[in-house]
Amino acid sequence: MITKALEKQTASDETPERLNNDNWYAPSADILEDNDGFTMVFDMPGVQPEDTDITFDDGVLTVEGRLSRPVNDDPGKNYLVREYDVGHFRRSFTIRTPINSDAIKGDLKNGELTIHIPKAEAARTKKIMVHGG
Amino acid sequence: MKGLIKRSHGNNGSITLKNRWPKGIGLSQVLPEFRHDMDIAFDHMRRNMQAMWSKPTMTWPALDVQEDEHSMTIRVDAPGVDPKNLDVELSGNLLTIRGARESQRKESTGSFRYQERMSGSFYRTVPLPDYVDAAKVEARYDKGVLNIRLPKVPGHGPRRITVSS
Structure with missing residues (x-):
């Protein structure tokens, strides 16, 4: 079972650097489950792999990082339309199904972050062969 | 009501x-x-x-339009979109960006626990000012972002008008 965790944004877990940043956003996510595990897909256009952190702690999977402004984004450039999210992002999910946390894999490609979370052997459904005579 | x-x-x-x-x-x-x-x-x-x-359908995909002295830049969020499925079209002074994104449902055998991401086809149009050189438009797809650059015609563009008293 997987649920959206409350987004913890209390003052205590904010570092000064984060507090100074003006913008936080939550990227959209799809979560799929099959017998082998969970697949999470996040929209992360423009995000660099090195700016993305995935942590799993005490049953909570957190994806966080930052999307920097493009290199050519100098103050001389006027914005006519601005819908794009930039800044820090974070999403947390509580996973109650026993998982194999050592085998969590993340892959950022074409602006999509895909995370594979394999279930622990005990949490998988087993097919039992029925023998007849 | x-x-x-x-x-x-x-x-x-x-x-x-x-x-x-x-x-x-x-x-x-x-x-x-x-x-x-x-x-x-x-x-x-x-x-x-x-x-x-505030429904995401209204502004999906998100888009930025920026302008400096030499050019106008349009950035479109298009994560997971195959560049082959992206179409940039210029008709008169209207730039249209079309594309499509497949749902994860087609690629996976799993069932959805959450589905927040948009899928399907989309289009957005951007009216262009007459001082950009549409013939020199460049479009590039990188890390899920479509970048469209339109250089300005030198000598044309917004001017500051001095108000005399």
Whole structure:
């Protein structure tokens, strides 16, 4: 079972650097489950792999990082339309199904972050062969 | 909406202007109540409209338009879109970006626990100012972002006009 965790944004877990940043956003996510595990897909256009952190702690999977402004984004450039999210992002999910946390894999490609979370052997459904005579 | 404004009054059902009000109740007593009902109705409507406007479908994919001395840059969020499925078209002074994104459902055997990401086809149009050189448009797809650059025609573009007194 997987649920959206409350987004913890209390003052205590904010570092000064984060507090100074003006913008936080939550990227959209799809979560799929099959017998082998969970697949999470996040929209992360423009995000660099090195700016993305995935942590799993005490049953909570957190994806966080930052999307920097493009290199050519100098103050001389006027914005006519601005819908794009930039800044820090974070999403947390509580996973109650026993998982194999050592085998969590993340892959950022074409602006999509895909995370594979394999279930622990005990949490998988087993097919039992029925023998007849 | 109707249900909010209509309010039962005594045993007589809804308010009508003729002789339905109990004796002794003047307009001054009914008006504040009517106003209260209207406030509720408008508040309801405002929230509905806000919800409608904030739906991601309205602004998906997100887009930035930036301008400097030499060029205009359009950035479109298109994570997971195959560049082959992206179409940039210029017709007159209207730039249209079309594309499509497949749902994860087609690629996976799993079942959805959450589905927040948009899928399907989309298009956005951007009106271009006449001082960009549309013949020199460049489009590039990188890390899920479509970058479209339009150079400006030298010597054309916004000018600052001095106001004399």
